[in-house]
Each structure stands twice: as C-alpha cells, then as structure tokens.
Amino acid sequence: MMSALNSNDLQHKSEIDPYGFKHGDDFDYATYDEFMSQYLGVLARRASKWNQLLDGISRLKKSRKVKRYVRKGIPNELRGQVWMCVSKADKLMEENPGLYQRLLSEPLDPDAQSEIDTDLHRTFPENIYFGNDSPNGKRSSLRNVLTAFAQHNPDIGYCQGMNYVVAMMLIVVKDEEKSFFLFEQLTKRILVGYYSRDLKGLKVDQEVLGELVRLKEPAVSTHMEKEQVPWSIPTTKWFVCLYLDVLPIETTLRVWDCLFYEGSKIIFRVALSLVLQNAEAILNSASFPQIVEAFKHFASPQKHIDCHNFMQKVFQDSQPLKMATITKLREEFNKKI
Amino acid sequence: MANRGSHKPNGSSPMCQFKLVLLGESAVGKSSLVLRFVKGQFHEFQESTIGAAFLTQTVVLDDTTLKFEIWDTAGQERYHSLAPMYYRGSQAAVVVYDITNQDTFARAKTWVRELEKQGSPNIVIALAGNKADMANKRMVEYEDAQAYAEEKSLLFMETSAKTAMNVNDIFLAIAKRLPRNDDSGNRQRTQGQHLEDKDRREVKEGGCCSK
Numbered sequence: 373m374m375s376a377l378n379s380n381d382l383q384h385k386s387e388i389d390p391y392g393f394k395h396g397d398d399f400d401y402a403t404y405d406e407f408m409s410q411y412l413g414v415l416a417r418r419a420s421k422w423n424q425l426l427d428g429i430s431r432l433k434k435s436r437k438v439k440r441y442v443r444k445g446i447p448n449e450l451r452g453q454v455w456m457c458v459s460k461a462d463k464l465m466e467e468n469p470g471l472y473q474r475l476l477s478e479p480l481d482p483d484a485q486s487e488i489d490t491d492l493h494r495t496f497p498e499n500i501y502f503g504n505d506s507p508n509g510k511r512s513s514l515r516n517v518l519t520a521f522a523q524h525n526p527d528i529g530y531c532q533g534m535n536y537v538v539a540m541m542l543i544v545v546k547d548e549e550k551s552f553f554l555f556e557q558l559t560k561r562i563l564v565g566y567y568s569r570d571l572k573g574l575k576v577d578q579e580v581l582g583e584l585v586r587l588k589e590p591a592v593s594t595h596m597e598k599e600q601v602p603w604s605i606p607t608t609k610w611f612v613c614l615y616l617d618v619l620p621i622e623t624t625l626r627v628w629d630c631l632f633y634e635g636s637k638i639i640f641r642v643a644l645s646l647v648l649q650n651a652e653a654i655l656n657s658a659s660f661p662q663i664v665e666a667f668k669h670f671a672s673p674q675k676h677i678d679c680h681n682f683m684q685k686v687f688q689d690s691q692p693l694k695m696a697t698i699t700k701l702r703e704e705f706n707k708k709i
Numbered sequence: 710m711a712n713r714g715s716h717k718p719n720g721s722s723p724m725c726q727f728k729l730v731l732l733g734e735s736a737v738g739k740s741s742l743v744l745r746f747v748k749g750q751f752h753e754f755q756e757s758t759i760g761a762a763f764l765t766q767t768v769v770l771d772d773t774t775l776k777f778e779i780w781d782t783a784g785q786e787r788y789h790s791l792a793p794m795y796y797r798g799s800q801a802a803v804v805v806y807d808i809t810n811q812d813t814f815a816r817a818k819t820w821v822r823e824l825e826k827q828g829s830p831n832i833v834i835a836l837a838g839n840k841a842d843m844a845n846k847r848m849v850e851y852e853d854a855q856a857y858a859e860e861k862s863l864l865f866m867e868t869s870a871k872t873a874m875n876v877n878d879i880f881l882a883i884a885k886r887l888p889r890n891d892d893s894g895n896r897q898r899t900q901g902q903h904l905e906d907k908d909r910r911e912v913k914e915g916g917c918c919s920k
Binding site: 487490491493494495496497531532533535536568569570571602604605608609612613661664665668 | 735736752753754755756757759760761763765778783784785787788790791794
C-alpha cells in the first residue's frame, strides 16, 4: 500500500519538471530516467566543486578554471547568481539604481504594449508559472520585463521570441529586475542586433553559420544550396529562442551557461554540432521538405536529453573555432546584407 | 459538403503535392488553423510561432491524393522580411485575419497585394476570417470581406479553429481550385500505398463541424 502510494506520488510529480514545464505526451520517460540516474551523481559532484569555488569569495572572477566549471554546468541553485555575475548584468544593475522602476512608471507606446500583451498568454501556456494569472505566477513579471525593455530600447521594442527567453530567465533568476538587466546584457553585449526591427544581427549570424558549415562539412553546404534551403529556414528559431524548444530545457540551460560566460560563440558551436552530427540525415534528404523534416527531427526537445554528453560533443565537434573567424565573417556579411 | 474529400483507402491514385503558406497578422489563428487541419486539435492559448513551422497533411479528393506541405509563418511585422522564403514557389496561400479585429483585415489586404505582386503567377489565395465563434465581438462584416474577396477573386470563408467550422473546407476548396493536371513537375504517381491510414483518420476526425 505504502509503496503504491509513493510510486503514484512520484509519477505525479515527475509530470512537471523542475522548471514548471509539464512533460508532453511524447516525453520519453525511460531515456530521461536512465540519464538522470547517472546525471544526479554528476550534479552532486559539480555542486560540491562549485561550493568550494565560491567559498569565501565575494565575486567570481573569470579564469580558465571557472570557464571549465561553467562548461560542465552551473548547479541550478547557483545558476541565476552566476549568470548575473559572469555576464556582468549585476554590475549594470548596480550602476543603474532605480532605472527599472522608472521605466515601468512611464506608459509604453500603445502599439508596443499591445504586441507584448498579445503574446503574454501565448508564452509557455503549459508551464505552471505562465499558464494562468495566479498571484504566484510569473505572467505579470514577464509583462513588466518586456515592457521595461521596450521602453528602454524604443528602437528595438518587442520582438516575438523575447517572450520565451525572458520567461526562461524569470524561471531561473527568479527576480524581475535582475532578469531585465540580464536581458539587457544579452541584447547589448552578447547577441547584438538579433531582435532589432530588421533582424540584421540574426540574418548576419545565419550567413556566418552557413559559411562555418561550408568550412567544416562542404558536402552539407552544397546539398543545402542545391535544394535551395537557406540556413534561415531551419535556424531562425534556434537563434531567436536560443535553443528553447529546440533542445530539452536542461540542455538549453547548459548552453545558456556558456552563452553568458563565453558569449555568442556557443550559439554557433551548438548549431555546428547539430549539423555535423546529422550530416548524413541531411545528405540523405532528397528534397526541400525532406531536409526540413530532417532538421525538425534531430533538433527537437525530445532529443539530446543527455545534456552532459551533448555539451562534450558540442565542444569536440566545433573545435577549433576562433572568435576572430566569426568576427571577420560577421564583418563580411554585414556589408552584404 | 458533397465535394468534401473522400477517405477511402486508395493505393494507386495519382498524387499531387502542393506547397501552401499561411500569412497574416500575429495572433489571428494561423497556427491554430493548421493544428486543427493537421491534427484535429485546438489549444485556447497557442504558443506564438517563431520563424515558421512546417507541417504536412494528406487528403484524398475525387480519387486524387493530395499532399499539402504547409508553412505556418510568424505574424509579427519584423518577421515580414522572411516571408518571401516561404511564399516563393507556393501554389496556394491562406491569408488569415481575425473577425474581431479590423486592423488584422487591413493587414490581410496588404498580404494579398504582396502575393499578387511577388507570389507565384497562378497562386490560389484563400482569405480566412478566423475566430468566427466570437461573432459577438465582430468588427469585420462578412459582406465586406466577401466583397473584397470577390473583387480580388479569392476564395473566402469565415472559419473557427476552435469549433473546426470551415477549417477542412477551406483547405479542400483550395485543393479543388489547384490545377492538378499541369506539367509543373509537382505531380507524381505513388508507388503502392505509402500514405498512412492514421493521417486519413485524423482528417476525418477534424472534419466534424458540430463540436
């Protein structure tokens, strides 16, 4: 009797992940459980290493060791704090006391506000924090952060996709004002121009990716060109949502750990790795729709559950990748687009 | 609907593939129409689409098997510049507006103009006035939309992804208007049965308008 109760209880709990997402009908519990049984050990080891690292220091400084630690995953309970620190969003917040509150006290342009409001109910409706208007929900926080950002950046305003990224930040960072400054750092320092009105930063980076694929796996590049599939077709969601709903949540957050520490290079590393690991599937797809289906199949939140192994492969597959190469390519495509 | 697609098993019928794109303002229900047509489902709060989503649906119409390759695009204005990638080469387009929002109808008209200028020369355009279940909040008159559709020779229906009203019908009406005996290279002969029965059943379930 007792054990039956427990197992029911457990099953009920595991329908919702630690971030408040309900597992879909197609969630692969067997693969997940198998992975978690060994990943829990990794998490415990990492947590103890991180606690030693942070013990007695007031501020985390960048170093080879910290970079290695970040690549191996920031423990969930430290994640928000470490993101704020390594992205320097915490400094930005310190330097701008009262800014967030001031931005929210002014009315936003009604068109921008209406664009934001239209998407509030359409952001993670399956997540317990965003699925309803309950007081402990985060929907009003999402509205506030997006509104403050649009107010602060009238040239950018609100771009669809921001809603998911900010919502995920709110889940992890658990604080509106901090999430606002983290998103500011992301758009100003890490992914410049991704959400602009002309999406230029995004379009440039998609071309850069195409060129990086050509350098690493020319056959894939040729095949995509022959079938006339521009890279922006499979990768717009990858880049705009920063792999949310493209990879499983835990895997996405491991990518974000590196994003806030190392910058935009990780976006290319992940894309390259996904393409290289699935080169055969792409090459075996004989038509435009088949190629699109192939991408949909391998870049899916049902795949790559083993985030630890995935991240190791990402770094193996994309080595070496110099920031100078990316910068040079960005300059070239900036002129062309 | 005497001319609705039949669902009888059909192993060797001619097969046509059509590329169809959905266009329209944000939150008018493009994804919901596709979800209803392809899976027979409806979510009150459908996640906003980023970039575009690709789905397929196969129907049998007058002994011909038709495969729709559907591009469901993002509605926000700033994604507009990506749209040509999806409508280029499309044989059909569904331009969607929300009957409770006049601005979305104006936006639909600009999509129609853009398709006339830059879409495929013989593209079949259907205008869908969605959210017809919310007629008590109606801001766009049926007659106005119908007159506009007639003037532009568009197929026109008011639809409801929520109740399934006219959803299959509008896709099938498009299918009927598409040239099926052309030499555009889209026509193929199926070799044996490679359509899944599952797909057909889903169309049938989604076809019920009485919910």
